[in-house]
Structures are given as C-alpha cells and as structure tokens.
Amino acid sequence: MPFTFSEIIVLFFTYSVIGWIWETIYCSIKDHHYDYRGFLFGPYCPVYGFAVTTILICTYRIQNNIFLLYVVGVIVATIFEYFASVFLQYVFHMKLWDYSHLWGNIQGRVAPIISLFWGIGVVFLVKVIQPFIQKLITWEEIKTHGYLALIIVIVMGTDFILTIFSVEKLHMSTKSWNERLNTRMKLDEGKLNQAFDKLMETLSWNQKRFLTSFPQLKFTDTKKFNQFKNRWIKKRRES
Incomplete structure (x- = not known):
C-alpha cells in the first residue's frame, strides 16, 4: 500500500x-x-x-x-x-x-x-x-x-447522515406534490404555477440548492413535478 x-x-x-x-x-x-x-x-x-x-x-x-x-x-x-x-x-x-x-x-x-x-x-x-x-x-x-x-x-460522516435525511425528506415532499399536481390538472396553468410556487417556498435552503444547482436533477417517480420544477428554476433565474 x-x-x-x-x-x-x-x-x-x-x-x-x-x-x-x-x-x-x-x-x-x-x-x-x-x-x-x-x-x-x-x-x-x-x-x-x-x-x-x-x-x-x-x-x-x-x-x-x-x-x-x-x-x-x-x-x-x-x-x-x-x-x-x-x-x-x-x-x-x-x-x-x-x-x-x-x-x-x-x-x-x-x-x-x-x-x-x-x-x-x-x-x-x-x-x-x-x-x-x-x-x-x-x-x-x-x-x-x-x-x-x-x-x-x-465531520463528513455527520454531513452524510444529515444529507440523507434532507434528500429523503425532499423526495417524499416531491412525491406528495406530484400527486397534488396530478389531481389539480383541471386548473388553468397560471393557478397551477402559483400553487407550485407556494409549495416550493416550504423547501429548506439545501433542498432549493439541489434543484437550482443541479438543473438536470430528476426524481424518477415524479414526472409531473419534474416538469413544473424546470419552469420554476427558469423563473427563479430570470428574477
């Protein structure tokens, strides 16, 4: 060695x-x-x-x-x-x-x-x-x-454990939001975007960082959330 x-x-x-x-x-x-x-x-x-x-x-x-x-x-x-x-x-x-x-x-x-x-x-x-x-x-x-x-x-071991909890919480939130978005599809696009923006405000700093710093990030079981997430990132960068 x-x-x-x-x-x-x-x-x-x-x-x-x-x-x-x-x-x-x-x-x-x-x-x-x-x-x-x-x-x-x-x-x-x-x-x-x-x-x-x-x-x-x-x-x-x-x-x-x-x-x-x-x-x-x-x-x-x-x-x-x-x-x-x-x-x-x-x-x-x-x-x-x-x-x-x-x-x-x-x-x-x-x-x-x-x-x-x-x-x-x-x-x-x-x-x-x-x-x-x-x-x-x-x-x-x-x-x-x-x-x-x-x-x-x-330090890194503690960080890893905290990150696992943060990512798992983000994943569970996106699954929940994905179901909500699917049930609200009858609303017009403007109201859907407003509802999604409100949901995103509940994210922690680290969870928002994941989404903005990794624009290609996708949760494989939340297709509808991924679509709205891309719009949210674009809007956030333009503001």
Whole structure:
C-alpha cells in the first residue's frame, strides 16, 4: 500500500474539496450564476475524493508510463461515474447528470467524450497536482499524527447522515406534490404555477440548492413535478 490509512482519508478529503472548487467554478461560469455544487452540505464532492484516491492507488506502479496512466484513469473514472449514477438513482431516486444527448453514452450515465476528458484530467492530476499535495499531506501527518483524519471522518460522516435525511425528506415532499399536481390538472396553468410556487417556498435552503444547482436533477417517480420544477428554476433565474 503506497499510503497509510490516515493519508488515504486526508487525500480523499483534499480531492473532494478540490473537486468541489473546480465544479463550482466551472458550472457557475457555464450557467452564468453561482452554483453551490456538491451532494453534501459542506464544500466537498466525495465522488472526486473516491475516484482520485482509487486512481492514485491503482496507478502507483505505472505513473511513469503516460499511456497506461491515461488508460487506467479513463477506466477507473468511468466506472466510478457509472456506479455513482446508479447509486443516486436507486437509493435516492435522483439523476444529477444525463449524457443521453452524447454519442455512445450508456444509459445516459457515462459517455466516451466525458471519459476521455477524465483520462486527461488524471494524467494532469498525477503528474502536476499530486506531487505538491503529497508534500502537504506528509507535513500534515508529521504535525497532527493522524488526528486530522479522525476529524474528517466525524465531520463528513455527520454531513452524510444529515444529507440523507434532507434528500429523503425532499423526495417524499416531491412525491406528495406530484400527486397534488396530478389531481389539480383541471386548473388553468397560471393557478397551477402559483400553487407550485407556494409549495416550493416550504423547501429548506439545501433542498432549493439541489434543484437550482443541479438543473438536470430528476426524481424518477415524479414526472409531473419534474416538469413544473424546470419552469420554476427558469423563473427563479430570470428574477
């Protein structure tokens, strides 16, 4: 094993934060408004942490071979993205991204052009970013003797539990609202939109963040809610 257990935890946390920063900046520029990205409450995206840490471990013996590094990076990143999508859909009934419009996609979860991009990112990460990050983590290990890893586990573990409750509450609310919208279809569109706006005001900050920061988010069992949600997001951004 090229890293100690506490180093792996700190690596995971570090790249979760870096991933959150990258995704927040990129999506905010692309969408022309601030997007607080990430599935959890805190400023970190665990999917990046898991993927990068796994890549660093899997490529430890081939990091001097650029071609093998690129290929393994593509494979590992694609597998993570696919199973992250499956996990979100079947555990939380959510879809945060959809590549159905891209050539060669698999169930809209992964696509060749995205995977090839991840490969480039992995090479850049291992060759340029990781040497600097490793120096910081080695210094941190000497200074904290692994206690930082313990704090990270407590903080992110608590965050994960709170997020599960928040998402499940949002899912149950959307199912309830979906049923209400279906029963009110005889109302005109204006009254339906007003009723939906009132329902949305009852959401918490984090639940509204999910809907606005992930415009492709869909609950797989609330078709009518998804339609009105898209209109609500557009109206919110224009105001």
